[in-house]
Amino acid sequence: MSIVLLAKSLGLSISTVSRALNGYEDVSAATRERVVLRAKAIGYRPNPSARRLGAGKTLAIGVILPAAGSTGQAVDSMYSSLLGGVVTEIEPAGYHLLASMQAKHDAARETALFENFIRGGWVDGLLIVRTRVHDARLELARAAKMPFVAYGRTESDQPYAWVDTDNEKAFRLATTRLLDLGHRRIALINGPEEYSFAQFRRRGYVRALASRKLKPDPTWMLHGDLTEGAGHELCRSLLIRRPAPTAFVCATDSMAFGAIAACREAGLSIGRDVSVIGYGNSSLSAFCDPPLTTMEHQVFENGRYVGRALLQLLRKEIQPADVHYLEPVVLVPRKSDGPAPQ
Amino acid sequence: MSIVLLAKSLGLSISTVSRALNGYEDVSAATRERVVLRAKAIGYRPNPSARRLGAGKTLAIGVILPAAGSTGQAVDSMYSSLLGGVVTEIEPAGYHLLASMQAKHDAARETALFENFIRGGWVDGLLIVRTRVHDARLELARAAKMPFVAYGRTESDQPYAWVDTDNEKAFRLATTRLLDLGHRRIALINGPEEYSFAQFRRRGYVRALASRKLKPDPTWMLHGDLTEGAGHELCRSLLIRRPAPTAFVCATDSMAFGAIAACREAGLSIGRDVSVIGYGNSSLSAFCDPPLTTMEHQVFENGRYVGRALLQLLRKEIQPADVHYLEPVVLVPRKSDGPAPQ
DNA sequence: TTGCTTGACAAAAACGTTTTTGTCTAGCCC
């Protein structure tokens, strides 16, 4: 009954107070000021639930966090920074972030959860993270006319809003660097292949090889979870081949650390006998031994971009097709790679 | 108008339909079943906004994510797993997680944000993370009669619900292990001292020393951000002292990795010349070189515990004083520590 | 029979806003 009291204390009608507070033009400047002042004075805060019902808006952006790895017991830590960036932008506009989580790596359950999210009227907009090559979520969101921004691209014949890292360029750069160092047997330790980022990375890797007339060997492009364990396992399986790779490009720093462990177990010196490049420029990468050559990835900033884009989409200031932000990628050279051994 | 249509299609009143769906006793079993069936058939989903307004509940749990480090540009990655655990539990009960973020390390702004969260009617309950020794947030939540669970203890004369790790025991175990290995000059590389966990860890360290009649030296207990950079810096400042420490107990694995880097730069062999113990059992700790001796910390599981406690508090099935869960801590011995050098 | 209780449902109020539509006055033009 709060706005009622406020209106009463001002001798105005509820509607005038509401319109004054929401900045409508049909309230005189003097009245508006009086209302705003009094509202502040008595500490009036519009009830969000009532507001939502009245305006038909939820003032919330939804996101479904993907579980990391196959155990489903953790969330990829990258997302906390992404969400931090999003919240930083949407919070001042009065929006909040409604987080759900996908318990397991299960596309069907994920779709159901997603549909509930959309259809249930929980949110005004969506953040779709970790896109797949073919991603049913985009179609669902579109069908429900729910504004969204995808973090990562996907295959779609319709325009849609996306923010992505230039994965292809990143892996082209990394692979080219290794080629320039004289490596010819370069393996790719990639993430799960259903995710678009893995496809882009693979493409970058393949193109770098192709530009030197080298034929990429599919058995040297492996996929696994984005964990140290998977990196370790995949690297090991590559090292026992003859001839073995002399260099590894990894989908994340975590995988790179796993690969490094495997190389070390095989008695190889990192940066001399074998080269490893990671991705993400995690805070650790500068402090490990040897410091990891990796690719810089500004997750927090990307989150901010996503947040701004979502707000503009909600206000219909822009169209989905206007949101195509490809984060430039920078290689951070350190000591985990070096000239190819003879 | 959805429930209206559903009611109409059944020839029942809105109230009966509502009560049937919400499991009230004054609806006959037959009618209830008929309603539930039809609701499912026509895909009826109660509008959350209306529900919130009608019931005076928001069906949301609020959390304010603390920024990591002093830059405020990232969120501590630990929290994504904690939130994952919380969501896993509250989701099936129809609750969602509303996330906000604290842009900078600024207690005043944090309090304002927090108050808005509580007073604004955004949430039914709160998750208060990274508690301080004196934490204004608890008083605010209590004053607003908002149920909450604190992740981490604090100094308070009132009972409150908390879930915490046994930080004291963890650091007692770690320090004792080093003492057993013959170390006498053990330094503590701790987190920011305003946080309660840092106090508990310090206490564990001090008590372990005291139990061997060793007098803890305050200049050997340093505080810093929970980052590799801080761990590196603090460790360096300790290594130039004479006599220098032969062992380091660190507040997080990240700090430990930083400390290890500093030791290596000083030409020390980890596990031989110097011992380092971390905390958190991060996925990396098993794969680094040498594998890191650390303490196991089940963040996801703790999140689940928090989620369950929150639900029970909201349903008033338990009192805040009933929620006192101290996660047992286990030391995971690996290779980053060893006998004290002569 | 009367009165009371109980079971099953319905009517209506309440939740606190926003939005739509309405009213009234003053000013202006012809």
Next chain:
DNA sequence: GGGCTAGACAAAAACGTTTTTGTCAAGCAA
């Protein structure tokens, strides 16, 4: 002076539920 417009505010409807209160018949005891 009549009609029109614009400005400023008010009344009332709408949003879609939940909750409170009401109704009515059947059953039962005295």
